[in-house]
Amino acid sequence: MRRIRRHNRAHTFVEEAMSLEYLARLENAHFPLLVRKASDVDQVRVLKAAECITASVPQGLLNMPFEDVGEAVVFGLTERGERVLRAAGPPPEPPLQRGRRPADDF
Structure with missing residues (x-):
């Protein structure tokens, strides 16, 4: 019997955007980084x-659902995490060319 999985695309997109923003914040962090805010621990889990970061998120009483605090340690970004950040960044601007006018492109 096949299981049918239902996804809420809007919810998934928001989660991905939030995780991407958190990944971008981690890009400039000093590692190892101790994370204690529960919502940030959730981002670390995602x-x-x-496989965008290497981290430790212990299971136990400190990391229970619906708590305000948690604990995780982020050790760094993986190659995949760095690729995701590069892909999500703005595309590079084309180089300027001397002697061309913008009207020449049409």
């Missing part, structure tokens, strides 16, 4: 599952 990014670790996506």
